[in-house]
Amino acid sequence: MRKLKVWALALACAVFAPVKADEGMWLLQLMQEQNLAERMKAQGLAMDVSGIYSPEQVTLKDAVGIFGGGCTGEIISPNGLILTNHHCGYDAIQQHSSVEHDYLTDGFWAKSYEEELPTPGLTFKFVERIVDVTGRVNEDIRKNKITESESFTKEYLTRLADEELKKSDLKGKPGISAQALPFYQGNRFYLFFIKTYSDVRMVAAPPSSIGKFGGETDNWMWPRHTCDFSIFRIYADKDGNPAEYSETNVPLKAKKHLAISLRGLQEGDYAMIMGFPGSTSRYLTESEVRLRMNGTNIPRIAVREARQAVLRQEMAASDKVRIQYASKFAASSNYWKNSIGMNKAIVDNKVLETKADQEVKFFEFAEKVQNEDYKSVVSRIDAYVDRVAPLRAQLTYFIETFRSGIEFAGSSKLAVLKDLAAALKDGKKKEIEKALAGLKEAYADIHNKDYDHEVDRKVAKALIPLYAQSVPAEALPGFYKTIQQKFRGDYNAYIDALYDQTIFASEKNFNAFVAAPTLDALGKDLFVQYSATVNDMFKELVNKLDEANGDINLLHKTYVRGLCEMYAPTPKAPDANFTIRLTYGNVKSYDPKDGIHYKYYTTLKGVMEKEDPNNPEFVVPAKLKELYATKNYGRYALPNGEMPVCFLTTNDITGGNSGSPVMNGNGELIGAAFDGNWESLSGDINFDNNLQRCIAVDIRYVLFIIEKLGGCRNLIDEMTIVE
Numbered sequence: 001m002r003k004l005k006v007w008a009l010a011l012a013c014a015v016f017a018p019v020k021a022d023e024g025m026w027l028l029q030l031m032q033e034q035n036l037a038e039r040m041k042a043q044g045l046a047m048d049v050s051g052i053y054s055p056e057q058v059t060l061k062d063a064v065g066i067f068g069g070g071c072t073g074e075i076i077s078p079n080g081l082i083l084t085n086h087h088c089g090y091d092a093i094q095q096h097s098s099v100e101h102d103y104l105t106d107g108f109w110a111k112s113y114e115e116e117l118p119t120p121g122l123t124f125k126f127v128e129r130i131v132d133v134t135g136r137v138n139e140d141i142r143k144n145k146i147t148e149s150e151s152f153t154k155e156y157l158t159r160l161a162d163e164e165l166k167k168s169d170l171k172g173k174p175g176i177s178a179q180a181l182p183f184y185q186g187n188r189f190y191l192f193f194i195k196t197y198s199d200v201r202m203v204a205a206p207p208s209s210i211g212k213f214g215g216e217t218d219n220w221m222w223p224r225h226t227c228d229f230s231i232f233r234i235y236a237d238k239d240g241n242p243a244e245y246s247e248t249n250v251p252l253k254a255k256k257h258l259a260i261s262l263r264g265l266q267e268g269d270y271a272m273i274m275g276f277p278g279s280t281s282r283y284l285t286e287s288e289v290r291l292r293m294n295g296t297n298i299p300r301i302a303v304r305e306a307r308q309a310v311l312r313q314e315m316a317a318s319d320k321v322r323i324q325y326a327s328k329f330a331a332s333s334n335y336w337k338n339s340i341g342m343n344k345a346i347v348d349n350k351v352l353e354t355k356a357d358q359e360v361k362f363f364e365f366a367e368k369v370q371n372e373d374y375k376s377v378v379s380r381i382d383a384y385v386d387r388v389a390p391l392r393a394q395l396t397y398f399i400e401t402f403r404s405g406i407e408f409a410g411s412s413k414l415a416v417l418k419d420l421a422a423a424l425k426d427g428k429k430k431e432i433e434k435a436l437a438g439l440k441e442a443y444a445d446i447h448n449k450d451y452d453h454e455v456d457r458k459v460a461k462a463l464i465p466l467y468a469q470s471v472p473a474e475a476l477p478g479f480y481k482t483i484q485q486k487f488r489g490d491y492n493a494y495i496d497a498l499y500d501q502t503i504f505a506s507e508k509n510f511n512a513f514v515a516a517p518t519l520d521a522l523g524k525d526l527f528v529q530y531s532a533t534v535n536d537m538f539k540e541l542v543n544k545l546d547e548a549n550g551d552i553n554l555l556h557k558t559y560v561r562g563l564c565e566m567y568a569p570t571p572k573a574p575d576a577n578f579t580i581r582l583t584y585g586n587v588k589s590y591d592p593k594d595g596i597h598y599k600y601y602t603t604l605k606g607v608m609e610k611e612d613p614n615n616p617e618f619v620v621p622a623k624l625k626e627l628y629a630t631k632n633y634g635r636y637a638l639p640n641g642e643m644p645v646c647f648l649t650t651n652d653i654t655g656g657n658s659g660s661p662v663m664n665g666n667g668e669l670i671g672a673a674f675d676g677n678w679e680s681l682s683g684d685i686n687f688d689n690n691l692q693r694c695i696a697v698d699i700r701y702v703l704f705i706i707e708k709l710g711g712c713r714n715l716i717d718e719m720t721i722v723e
Contacts (some may be wrong), residue, residue, distance in 0.1 A: 023652050023687040024573035025277050025581040027183070028053035028061060029130045029190070034571045040584050044270025046665035052274075052582065055129070060667050061580065062256035064274045066125040067659055068092075070578075072275035073124060073232070074661040076260065076669065077718040080234035080252030081203065082124060083702070084659035085674045086211030087330060089230030092119045093205045094327040094450075099319050104326055107207040109710040116201040116233055118245050124200050124234050127580050128170065129193040133160065133180060137189045152186055152553045164191050175242030183574040184564070185283065185556040192579060197234045197252065199245045204231035204712055206705050207621055208326075213607065215617030216333050220341055220678045222598055224646045224695050225607045228674040229702045231715065258661055259720040260699055261668035262635060264644070265587050267600050271649040272584040273673055273694065275660030277576035280684045283560050285378055286355035287385040289685055293346060295392030297339035302470065303400035304336035306462045314455045324450045332404075335655075341681035348679070351686045358563075365566040374562040381555050387548040394475040395541045401467045402477075402534050406460045407451055408499065409531040413442035417528055424519040436514055443510050453506075457499045465491045475541065478533035482526070494526075502527035578656050585650030590693055592679045601698070604628055604643035627708055634708065635723065636700040644698040647671060651694040654684050662696045668722055671696035 026036060037049040053061045067073030071088035075081065086093075096117050097103045110116045137160070140146050150156050161178040170176045175196045182189055205211060210227045218224055235249040236242060243249055265271075281292065311329050315322040346352065359378050366374030403410065416438035423431035447453070468480060479494075487494040499505055503513045504527045513521060522528055564572050573581075589600040608628055612618040627633070633643045649662065653673055662671040675695040676683060683692050703721075706712050 023689060023692075024571070025280065025576050025583055025652055025654075026573050027190075028274075028580060028582055029055075029132070031582070036571075036584075040270075040272070043584060043586055044268075044665045045272070045584070046270075047667045051667060052272075058256050060256070060258070060274060060663070061127065063254070063258050064580065064661060065127070066123075066276050066578075067232070068122055070278065070656060071658045072656065072660040072673075074659075074669065074672075075234075075254045075257040077257055077715075077720070078254055079718055080236075080254050081257075081715065081718065082200070082232040082234065083661075083669075083672060084230060084232065085228045085672060086205060086208075086226075086230045087228060087334075087674070088659045089202070089205055089232065090330055091327045092122055092202050092232070093230065094323065095119065096202060097323050097326075099323065102319070102323065103205060104208050104323060107210070107710065108202060108205045109712050110203045111712060111714055113251065116203050118199065118201050119232070120245070122198075122200040122232070124197045124232075126195045126197075127192055128176065128195050130580075131164070131191040131193070132188070133164065133191045134187075134189045136160065136164075148554060149551065151189075152182060157181065161191060165193070168193065173241075174237075181577055181579060183577070184572075185560040185575070186553060187557055187561055187564075188574070190579070195242065197236060197242045199235040199243060199249050201233050201235060202230075203233050204706060204710055204715060206230075206710065209619045209621050210624065210705060210709070212330075213618070213620075214610070216337065217617050219334065219337050220675060220681060222648065222677050222693065222695060223602045223606060224675065225602055225604075225610060226646065226674070226697065227701055227705050228697050229672055229705075231706070257720065258663070258667070258669040259722050260703070261664055261666070261670050262700060262703075262721060262723045263664075264638065264700070265601075265647060265664070265670055265698075267587055267589060269587045270584070270665040271587055271651060271670070272582060272663050273649075273651045273653060273657065273660045274580065274582050274663070275653070275657040275673065276578050277581055277654045278578045278656030280576040280654050282575055282685065282687065283556065283563060284355065284685055285359060285381050285385075285559070286352050287382045289346060289352055289355055291385050291389055291392060292685065293343050295389055296396050297343050299393055299396035299470065300339045300400055301336060301343075303397060303405055303463060303466065304332050306466050307405045307459050308332055308336065310458045310462050311455070314452075314458065321452055321455055324452055325455065328450070338655075338681060341678050342684070345678075345680060345682035346685065349682050349686070349688055349691065351682045354686055362559075362562060362566060366562065369565070371562070373558050377555055377558045377562065381552070381559065384548075384550060384552050384555065387550070388545060390472075391541065391545045391548055394471045395545055397467055397470050398475070398538060398541055401463045402538070405463050407456045408446065408453075408460065408504070409527060409534065411442045411445040413438060413445050414531050414535075416442055417522070417531065420517070421519060421522055424517060424522065432517065436517065439514070443504060446504060447507075453499060457495060460495050460499070461492055464495065475537070477530075477537040479526075479530045482529065498526050498530060576654055576656065583652040585652070585694075587647060588650050588693070589648065590677075590679075590691060592677075592691065598648070601647040602645045603638070604645055604701075606645065621709075623709055632708060633704060636704040643701065643704060645701045646695060646697050648677075648693045648695060650689070650692065652683075652687060652692065653694045657694075662694070669699055671699050672702070 051059055053059050063075045065073055067084045067088055071084055073082040073084035076083045093103050137151050141148050146156055157180040161180040165171055165178040170193050177194050178191055180191045206227055213226045234252040236252045240253055311325050315325055416435055420435035420439060423435045483494045503509055503525050587600050589598055591597050610618050611620045638644055657673050660673040661669050662673055664670050673694050673696045677693040680688050680691040707716050
């Protein structure tokens, strides 16, 4: 029965009539089956759909990839030039920055290949091929090679991908890997062959006063005036294959790059976005939405707020600390504010009521089709929420405090402490030396160039007491007993001892221990005790949550299958999971509240209106003010002489879409997506077609900054520009 239901969903979710709304992060491989071409054409698509994606030819898909670990980028020249967001390139910009070469503040502009900066660890990934492996998974279940629950596991999906890669003609080719993932909560499975390039170099980045203009204040807000872009380039070996960095590597000869349109845009114009949206949860029940609000968002807000207060003060007092923590602060702040906005939007947009109404309709549908699994599935999900709610909140507080907040003892290499203890106990010299070498790596990993011991001490003093106030006693790591018993409940005294007296507290302490390591010193060290008890509690909380989760994956699989059947023939897109997707919509203004109208674009005039030299978020560089005063916009100006900056579309996006190309009906680049709007931050859970907007930087503003402010005419000349 279960197998037949899986096949039924494959049909229900694949053969539909066109939709009326713009909702949907659509799978490229299902565009034809889901009849999306008709809807896209009706909204203004001019090109043939086969030019967007086709397994048989080079398409727009081949110009879009994963930038780094969590963003999208697109190829904008035949020579492997990548456009992405400034906030996506922020790690790399910060990595190259120092007090002497402050690219965060001053920007960076390479005028030649020789000036482009190698960026260790940065990658760019293309999707080479997409294969439906649903039949293979179902067959493994049918033959009892795996259980249905095991089809969701990383172990099984990794094995499946490895086996399929070995059978493929791509086996052994440079940079090729494979990844298998579930879709529609496990009702479909697809395999992605990925090509990874590991020599990616920084080419251009505007000053943060341009690339991050508006900072925290404007984040997730409209109207927006941020030129959120950075430029990188892929390098390959002489044959165009992925290769580690080498001076002999050359710019990649891209098999596809996007042409850039300077023709502008008007309200109602067609717009489509291709990218890698990270995660959505559109199929949650009402109780699961409450779980997101209370179990994830509220703890995240509380911990990040406390940490950011410390970082903000320390960064303002020191340029060194500002550069060290710039990327960390930005990453933390982004989803701190998102969580605040999401909880607000869930209430304002009546998402809970919408979900409750859907559940009533679903039960009526289940009775109509006489499906007992459908009739009971929501109540079973509700029971799951009751089990996991306290554990989810505890684990979120824990992760935000000890794995994302406090950096001391945060190295994954600290597992070597157990090896050292075992070696010291056995007295084996070679094993001791090996463990000590690993310990040195762990020390270097913690005390890296972007870590400040005194800043982290202050973070710990804010977060360790906060965690104790936020969770029950059984969720406290063992070191809290030490605080109570040995330090009489004095958190500051304990933390000072941890950061001053322990093995990892300083180079002097570390070297003294390494010179004469003993099992007794290791066992009595507060750092070792802290690290061990934190790791033990993490495992305990994860195991408890895993046990409480029960068969939730199978419940979601049933619920999504039923919803697809209930809504047929209207198509439903699967939740985002950081795989390549297409969204389509239109350039469009919106009315967030009574009496308020937001037009669909902003101009450089708004930058000048927001300028505040006393607020670092709204400082305007002198050169940009000069260009504004002289109206030296060149061919990038609007017909009325103004300089366009950002614009709005109705495209369905989420985190991971940052940097995604916004394209017109001809598949030409008109902008880069970088944000969503405040009023629709519940959109990851429930799409609101009236309020949902994508915020993009206009490509004309990007090119203007590159050419007129950065002086990189060399980059403009290698692009394909349509006027």
